[in-house]
Amino acid sequence: MPDSTLAHAPQFDDASQQRESATFGMWIFLATEILFFGAMFLGYTAYRLAYPAAFAAASRHTLLAFGATNTAVLLISSATMAFAVRAAREKRRTALTVRLLLTAALGMLFLCIKGFEYAREISEHLLPGASFQFDQPYASHAEMFFYLYFLMTGVHALHVTIGVVLIAISGFRAWRTDAFVRNDTAVDLLGLYWHFVDIVWVFLFPLIYLVERHS
């Protein structure tokens, strides 16, 4: 598709080169993110293998209803984001605005639910540190589980927060300007990022909430 008539930054020859570069750059960024989370997943794997009983006991103290609801919320938000990317490609500004803002709202909802969940857990003395209490055996190993839990979900929540802010801003830009009608690359990249954040959660959910739940 020769779109050399479109605006592009001076270092590029044409708009399609710019778009390819931006998309490629986003994929590399996501690769670094995988390695970033990967180190934490490695720590989780090492200690779950070392302390299986404590991890199972600790996992039963997590709030499955909150986690499951959040999984659904985030997956739906991924769908609305995918629809938003499609709207941007088809240059439908109203649909794009609605879908972006809906995605941002679902992300917000996820963060709210997560916040209530954290509050419950802190009040139950499950936050690692001086106030940590766990009345079953292997308390210090269970503390390790909750340390990893707060760390991994915390870093994930940070990523969700960044995503919500960027998507909300893009929603307002789609509403007020025709920036994305002229060039929809930004929406595309945002979509890639948001799906990545979702996929991380898809891995986190079973590792945190579903350890030995069947027994």
Place this chain on the structure above:
Amino acid sequence: MNTETRELPMTLEPRANYLNDGHSIRSWLLTTDHKRIGLLYMVSITLFFFVGGAAAALMRLELLRPQGGLVTSALYNKLFTMHGVIMVWFFLIPSIPTVLGNFLIPLMIGARDVAFPRLNLVSWYLFIAGGAFALWAIIAGGVDTGWTFYTPYSSTYANGHVLAMAAGIFIAGFGSIATGLNFIVTIHKMRAPGLTWFRLPLFIWTIYTTSLILVLATPVLAITLTLMALERLFGVGIFNPAMGGDPLLFQHLFWFYSHPAVYIMILPGMGVVSELIPCFARKPMFGYRFIAYATIAIGVFGFLVWGHHMFVSSQSVYAGMIFSILSFLVSIPSAIKVFNWTATLYKGSITFQTPMLYAFGFIGLFTIGGLTGLFLAALAVDVHLHDTYFVIAHFHYIMVGGAVMGYLGGLHFWWPKITGRLYCEWLAKLAAVTIFAGFNLTFFPQFILGFMGMPRRYPVYAPEFQVLNVLSTAGASILAIGYALPLAYLLCSLRYGKPAGANPWKATGLEWKTSSPPPRDNFANAPVVTEEPYNYDAQAAELSLEENSHA
């Protein structure tokens, strides 16, 4: 000759180039020009180099006498930590990629700039912010953990400003990631028409591989330092054995970054040498494709050998065996490179100009550093040599003998392109020889010391080690003079140097096809590549044809 007579009148009246395109501080600090950003990095890493070097000088002075006495033991610990942290993260890792890489990648591939010029500037600011944290940690009282930050010492017991130092490395790390990302995209998407992968200069291949390592390894360091810092801040942790954690996990994560980081430091040096050897031997590179593939192979194997740092930790014997074998395997692609450089020299018309002296230094010292690495990769030998001066000597042969020689060689090779000026050749040769002699006198005795059993990281030692330590300190003094010389004559050349012309070395490569210093947009006309790299045979034929026609 023809080109120089054409260049000369133009250089007398300043032509528009990237250096005179705005003179305000703002035009430098807010620049998005890859060439100017390269120079920003050059100035900043030079500063860090001399800070890290000062720490090393104090250590060498302390080690003149067996009982020490110049600095306290606590200060000595802080000095070697400062030397390691500054030299690794704030000099060696950024050195060739951010200075020469930034300057040369777009020029070598025929582009106007990198793919993301603003991100490029952000990288430099992240680097500076990280450096500011590190310098603050040093001024405020220092850190005594060693550059490796091993837990639980760093996370629980160490005094000093571990958090500020870790924050500095964390922030600078994101600068590295952004730089790596930028370079990968640039090399993939911005090449001039006709510049296929196997027509790329080998320097680009090495920077490409280096960027891959930066992008894939640095995030792991970032999260590892975060975990260490959280453990220190809140007393929770996964590296503290008192809480069921495993200190070895820290070492695995740390070396998963820090071993590939060795290749971040050495690969670009190999890239520079691969440019210098064909140019000053006037021959095409022998086995170009083998060197390109070997570069990638080093990058891949480099990710699989980190466990050789833990042979004497509680790592399993079987893991040790596998890591040992894999470490031996890395030597194969490295040896391929040395072989091919040597084969390129064979029957070449070699001239001993300054950059070539550094290239020769690199090949010899890197070979010694690489071969002694095999001693350390052997499980049984490592038990004897672990944590001795043998290790110190080994990695300084790679990092100073290899990476720093490569950086200086590259700096001297491209200095005329960067500044448009020639430096004083005989002083430069003197400096190269001084550095080579001083380096060997400093570090060769340390091989012997290590083999005799002198442990690293102690401010005092047994009296029988004194002679070799005095030799080493004497060598360090010579090395210091050698490093001060280029600072002086390169700065002098900015004012008094002769105009260089577009291509003073008669080198091939797109960067030599534009004027020196290059214009803001690099090329007056967008270049198209029609020939193989290092086509010195064709160039020689062309030059002799030109001479004949003039005669």
